Amino acid sequence: MLIVMHHSATQRDVEGVKSTIVKMGLKPVAIPGAERTAIGVIGNQGWIDDAQLRGRKGILEIIHVTKPYKLVSRDFHPSDSVIRLGGSVKVGGKSPFLFIAGPCAVESREQILKTARFIKKLGIAVLRGGAYKPRTSPHSFQGLREFGIEILDEVRKEVGVLVVTEVMSPEQVEMTAEKTDILQIGARNMQNFDLLREVGKVKKPVILKRGLSATLEEMLSSAEYILLGGNTEVILCERGIRTFETATRNTSDLSVIPLVKRSSHLPIIFDPSHATGKRNLVTPLSLAAVVVGSHGIMVEVHPEPETALSDGPQSLHFRELERLKKQLDALIAFMKTKVMLM
Numbered sequence: 001m002l003i004v005m006h007h008s009a010t011q012r013d014v015e016g017v018k019s020t021i022v023k024m025g026l027k028p029v030a031i032p033g034a035e036r037t038a039i040g041v042i043g044n045q046g047w048i049d050d051a052q053l054r055g056r057k058g059i060l061e062i063i064h065v066t067k068p069y070k071l072v073s074r075d076f077h078p079s080d081s082v083i084r085l086g087g088s089v090k091v092g093g094k095s096p097f098l099f100i101a102g103p104c105a106v107e108s109r110e111q112i113l114k115t116a117r118f119i120k121k122l123g124i125a126v127l128r129g130g131a132y133k134p135r136t137s138p139h140s141f142q143g144l145r146e147f148g149i150e151i152l153d154e155v156r157k158e159v160g161v162l163v164v165t166e167v168m169s170p171e172q173v174e175m176t177a178e179k180t181d182i183l184q185i186g187a188r189n190m191q192n193f194d195l196l197r198e199v200g201k202v203k204k205p206v207i208l209k210r211g212l213s214a215t216l217e218e219m220l221s222s223a224e225y226i227l228l229g230g231n232t233e234v235i236l237c238e239r240g241i242r243t244f245e246t247a248t249r250n251t252s253d254l255s256v257i258p259l260v261k262r263s264s265h266l267p268i269i270f271d272p273s274h275a276t277g278k279r280n281l282v283t284p285l286s287l288a289a290v291v292v293g294s295h296g297i298m299v300e301v302h303p304e305p306e307t308a309l310s311d312g313p314q315s316l317h318f319r320e321l322e323r324l325k326k327q328l329d330a331l332i333a334f335m336k337t338k339v340m341l342m
């Protein structure tokens with residue numbers, strides 16, 4: 001950490017900051033300059049909590065050199081993490097591109113069964129479907145909750161697909177982990193730290209979605225909570241962020257995909273449905289995700305999007321999913337042989 005003092009800071013201010021650093025168990029090294037003094041801090045093993053320094057008289061800026069995460073960083077774990085999701089399905093590193101598809105919400109046994117059978121026929125191994133739904137309005141459909149989890153459990157056994165579903169609170173984690181294959185932490189809960197700690201205790205892969213307006217550093221710091229608890233099976237998910245643009249539901253930040261791959265060993269996938277909010281943008285953005293090196297995509301699809309209880313406008317029809325799968329397969333084959341980006 002580097003502390004830059006104001007040019008008007010007095011020697012007393014500098015000494016005060018230095019003694020606080022010593023009280024924190026660290027060593028201050030003053031670096032006097034022509035205009036102002038800077039104080040380097042050494043002796044730390046990782047991230048320093050700067051709470052005792054913030055707001056102190058004479059300080060202009062506190063610069064953190066060490067990142068607020070360690071376990072998720074490539075410095076700590078140089079090779080790509082490959083996460084086994086169940087059966088032979090894996091994600092990360094050189095694993096085949098992961099395709100997840102399913103409705104926004106579990107609405108009925110019939111809807112889930114139909115969708116599971118259809119995606120299985122296309123060669124898509126993982127079904128998504130929310131039972132606990134985080135909805136903006138309390139008047140909107142809130143999900144089938146425990147009953148929805150039972151439906152997912154029955155259908156995964158009957159059809160032979162893996163299932164991912166969202167958990168919204170720590171109490172839901174244990175039961176959901178028993179009855180599904182992958183847990184999801186939604187954008188709205190990316191910084192629900194008790195929930196992160198709870199999923200850190202289970203042995204189940206977790207898809208951690210980027211918060212509505214979270215920075216890359218905040219997303220990786222949230223993943224750090226899960227790894228710190230002992231669960232290293234975290235898959236990051238870019239799902240668009242909120243900007244001034246209203247033409248799309250969110251703004252797709254595809255640049256975080258190569259950025260994450262540089263700074264972390266964890267796999268990262270892309271959700272074009274929530275990133276765009278528009279069915280006709282799902283295919284182009286899915287293809288773009290392949291090109292920038294995403295490890296997979298998660299797409300919403302519904303047997304009858306017009307009647308969907310949530311996110312119908314961004315859900316693909318079955319025929320559109322089939323077409324997307326073919327286009328993705330062709331693009332991935334092209335990338336592998338001709339571009340060799342992956």
Ligand code: PEP
Nearest residue numbers: 130186187188209239274
């Ligand atoms: C979802 O995937 O069902 C969902 C609610 O998405 P997000 O948390 O990204 O908004």
Ligand code: MN
Nearest residue numbers: 104300310311
């Ligand atoms: Mn949705």
